[in-house]
Amino acid sequence: MHSNNNPQNPARRQPGLVIWIAVIAALGGMLFGYDTGIIGVALLGLGREFALNDTLKQLVTGGIIFGALFGCLGTGPVSDHFGRRRSIILVGVVFALGSLLSAASGSVLMLVLSRFLLGLSAGSSTQIIPVYIAEVAPPEHRGKLVVLFQFMVVFGITVAYFTGFALGEHWRWMFALGVLPALILLAGMVVLPESPRWLLMKQREADARLVLEKVRGNPERAQAEIEEIKTVSLKQPEGSWKDLFQPWVRPALVVGASISMFSQITGNNALIYYAPTILTKAGFSDEMAVLATGGSTLLIVIMTVIGSVLVDRYGRRRYLLWMIPGSIVALALMGYLFQGAGPTTDNERYLAVACLAAYLMLNCGGFGVCIWLINSEVYPLFVRGKGASVGAFSHWFFDLLVTLTTLSLVTWLGIAHTLWVYTAISLVSLVFIYRYVPETRGRSLESIEHALRADHFYPYKEKRAGQRAQ
Helix, strand or coil: CHHHHCCHHHHHHHHHHHHHHHHHHHHHHHHHHHHHHHHHHHHHHHHHHCCCCHHHHHHHHHHHHHHHHHHHHHHHHHHHHHCHHHHHHHHHHHHHHHHHHHHCCCCHHHHHHHHHHHHHHHHHHHHHHHHHHHHHCCHHHHHHHHHHHHHHHHHHHHHHHHHHHHHCCCHHHHHHCCHHHHHHHHHHHCCCCCCHHHHHHCCCHHHHHHHHHHHHCCHHHHHHHHHHHHHHHCCCCCCCCHHHHCCCCHHHHHHHHHHHHHHHHCCHHHHHHHHHHHHHHCCCCHHHHHHHHHHHHHHHHHHHHHHHHHHHHCCHHHHHHHHHHHHHHHHHHHHHHCCCCCCCCHHHHHHHHHHHHHHHHHHHHHHHHHHHHHHHHCCCHHHHHHHHHHHHHHHHHHHHHHHHHHHHHHHHHCHHHHHHHHHHHHHHHHHHHHHHCCCCCCCCHHHHHHHHHCCCCCHHHHHHHHHHHC
16 A cells, blocks of 8 residues: 555544544434434424324324334344445435425324334434444544544534524424435445454455554554454354343343443433423423523533543543432432422522533433443444344333333323432442443453453453452
8 A cells, every 4th residue: 555655644644534434424423313302392393283292292202213223123234234334324315314204294193204214214323333433443542433423412412402493483494404414424424434343254354454554554553453353253253133142242232231221211311302391391481491401402512522531531431430420419409499389480490400401411421422332342243233233222212211201200290200210210320330331441342352251241250350360
C-alpha cells in the first residue's frame, strides 16, 4: 500500500478514519432517537386530531417498539450472514420508508403500522450499529466510539423535542423530517468498509487485513490484531441461537440482557415518552411541558458526551455505580412532590422539573451510555450478532412493557407511587451491576471472550481467580 511507505502519514489519518466510520454509522442512533422523542410531542396534536384516549396513545407510541422487537431479532442472523455494513444500509432504507408513511397516515391503524415499520429499523440499529463500531474500533478508544451511537440517540431525542416545539401541532412534518438523517446514513455507509472481525469469521483474511491496515494506520499492529482475532474466530464457525445458551456463553447473555432490561424498567423511557403528558397534569401548559422535557434531554446529551470520556478513563462498571445512586435520589424526591394533588406551587413545579432533569441526566447518562457498549463487547465473536440481538430484544421488550403500562399505572397507582416503583427497581439494578457486570475498559474483545471461556467473567469470579493466582 502506498501509505505503508510513510508511517507518519497513516498514523495521522488513522484516528480521523475511525471517527468518520463511527460517526456515520452512529447516525442510525439519531434515527432511533428522533422517532423515539418526536412521538412525545406529536401525541399532543395527534391526540386531538384522532381523539386518542390513553389506551390508543400507548398503542401509537408502542407501535415502534413492537416493530423493534422483530427488527432486532431478525438483524442478528442477517448481520452474521450478510455482514454488518449491508445490514446498516438496510436500516436506513426501512427508516426512510417508515418516516414517509407515518407522515402520510390518515388513520390510527395506518399510523400504528407505519410506526411498526419504523420499529423494524430502530430495533435493527440497536443490534447492529454498536457491534459494527466495536468491531472496527481499537480497544483503547472503543468506549467513546461506541457511545457515539448513544450520543446520536439522545441528540436525536433533543432535536425531536425542539423540532416539535417549533412545529406546534404539525405532526406530519415532524415525522417526515426523519427522512433526512436516513438519507445521510445511506450515503455514508456506501463508502465505509466491512467489519474486519466479520470478514475473518467468513475466512476472508486478506480483506480483513486491508481494512485493519486502513483503520489502524500501522501494518504491524493490523497483523498482530489479525492473529489475536484468529485465536477466537478459528475455534468455532458461525454459531446458532442454541449456542447462546452454552454454559460458558451464558454469563454474557445474562449481563447483556439484564443491563438492557434495567435500562428500561427503571423508567427513563417512560418519562421521555410521557413527561409532557405528566407535566400538563401538574399544571404546566403544553408549551412549557415540551420545553421542560426538551431541556432535560439537552442535559442527557451533555452527560452522554462526558460519559463517553469517563467510560474509557474509569470504566463502564464504575461509571454505572457512580451514576445510578443519584438517579434514585432524584426519582424518589420527584415521587414525593407528586403525592396527593401533586406540585401546587410554582416552586414545587420547578423543583419537580429539576428532579426530572437530574433523573434523566443520571439514568439515561448512565445506562444509556453503557447498554449498547456493554452489549457490543461481552459476547464471543461466533455468536456476537445473535447475542447483541438478544440484548436489543430485551431493551425493546421491556421498553414496550413500560410504554404500554405507564399511563395505566399512573391512573391506577398515581404518579407518586409509579415513580416509587421505578425507584425500587433502580435499587435492584444497582445491586446487579455491583455483583455481575464485568469491567471491559481497555480490554480487547478477544480477551473478554477468553475470560468467558475460563469462567471468570463475573467480577466476583474474576476476584477469586486473581486470589488463587496469588
